[in-house]
Amino acid sequence: MMMKNILKILLLALLPLAGNAQTVTTSPAVFTAEDEVTITVDVSGTSLAGHAGDVWIWAWIAEGCSTNCDAPTNIDPAGGENTEDAKVTRDETNPNVYRITFTPVDFFGKAPSEIGKIGLKLKSQSWGDGKQSDNDLTVAVQPLIFIPTENRTFPVKFTGEDVVTLFFDQNLTGSSDMKSVTEIYAYLFVSGQNADGTDFLDVPKAQWSDVGSTPELKLTDRGDGIYSLSLIPEVFFDVTEGATITKIGYIFRNAEGTVQSDTFEAFPLTEE
CATH class of the missing domain: 2.60.40 (Immunoglobulin-like)
Structure with a gap:
C-alpha cells in the first residue's frame, strides 16, 4: 500500500511537466545571421495556450552581443508600427502554434559576428496580461563563413x-x-x-x-x-x-x- 501511494505522488508530481509541451523549431534547421529563417513555437502547456488575441515575439541576442542586445521591437505594451515586425502568425490548424519569419541581421540591426544565438519568448500585448510562453527559448545561429569552392x-x-x-x-x-x-x-x-x-x-x-x-x-x-x-x-x-x-x-x-x-x-x- 505504501509503495502504491509513493507511485501516485510521483505521477502527480510529473503531470505539470508532461503538460508543458513548449517547443521551438527553425526552418531551415541550420542558418546564418544573413539567412531568412522561420521560427515556429508551440506554446501548449503555457499561460499563452488558448489565447485568442494577437501575439508578439520578444527576442534578444543570447550569445555574441555585448551591448544593446534586445531586438528594437521589444516594446511593452506591443502594438503599432514599431512592433509590427515582431507580430507572429497563428497556425490555421493548431492555435497554440505560432510562426515568424525574419533575417537576423535585419531584425536586430546587428552585424553577423554579433549574433551567435537568439533568445526568445512569445507574449500577448502586455506582460501584465500574464500570458506568455513559460521559459526562455534559444536557437543557435551558425557563423558566417564562406569559402568559394566548385x-x-x-x-x-x-x-x-x-x-x-x-x-x-x-x-x-x-x-x-x-x-x-x-x-x-x-x-x-x-x-x-x-x-x-x-x-x-x-x-x-x-x-x-x-x-x-x-x-x-x-x-x-x-x-x-x-x-x-x-x-x-x-x-x-x-x-x-x-x-x-x-x-x-x-x-x-x-x-x-x-x-x-x-x-x-x-x-x-x-x-x-
Whole structure:
C-alpha cells in the first residue's frame, strides 16, 4: 500500500511537466545571421495556450552581443508600427502554434559576428496580461563563413523537409570542359534507409540518359559563372513512404552527358 501511494505522488508530481509541451523549431534547421529563417513555437502547456488575441515575439541576442542586445521591437505594451515586425502568425490548424519569419541581421540591426544565438519568448500585448510562453527559448545561429569552392550546399546541414540549394561555380571547376558549358544539369541520386530498416543506395532522380530531358534537373544561371538548383529532398526524390534520406550524391554535367564534374555529396540531418 505504501509503495502504491509513493507511485501516485510521483505521477502527480510529473503531470505539470508532461503538460508543458513548449517547443521551438527553425526552418531551415541550420542558418546564418544573413539567412531568412522561420521560427515556429508551440506554446501548449503555457499561460499563452488558448489565447485568442494577437501575439508578439520578444527576442534578444543570447550569445555574441555585448551591448544593446534586445531586438528594437521589444516594446511593452506591443502594438503599432514599431512592433509590427515582431507580430507572429497563428497556425490555421493548431492555435497554440505560432510562426515568424525574419533575417537576423535585419531584425536586430546587428552585424553577423554579433549574433551567435537568439533568445526568445512569445507574449500577448502586455506582460501584465500574464500570458506568455513559460521559459526562455534559444536557437543557435551558425557563423558566417564562406569559402568559394566548385560546389557547395546551402544550408550545409539540413533535414529532408528543408529547402536545400546546390551551387556550382563554373569559374572554379576542375574540369576545363565544364568551363564552357552554358546549360548545366545535375545528375542526382540518394541513399538512405527504408521504413522497414533496409538500406537503399544511389537511387537516381532520373537515369543518366534522361537528365537532359528532365527540366527540374536544369540549374538556374545566377550570373558570373554561378549556377544553382533548389529542392526539398523528401518531395523531390521518389523514395518509398517513410524512408529517410541520409545522403545526396550529385554530378554537374551538360545536357548530353558528355561533359561532367566530379561526384559530390551532401548529408542532410537524419533527425528533425
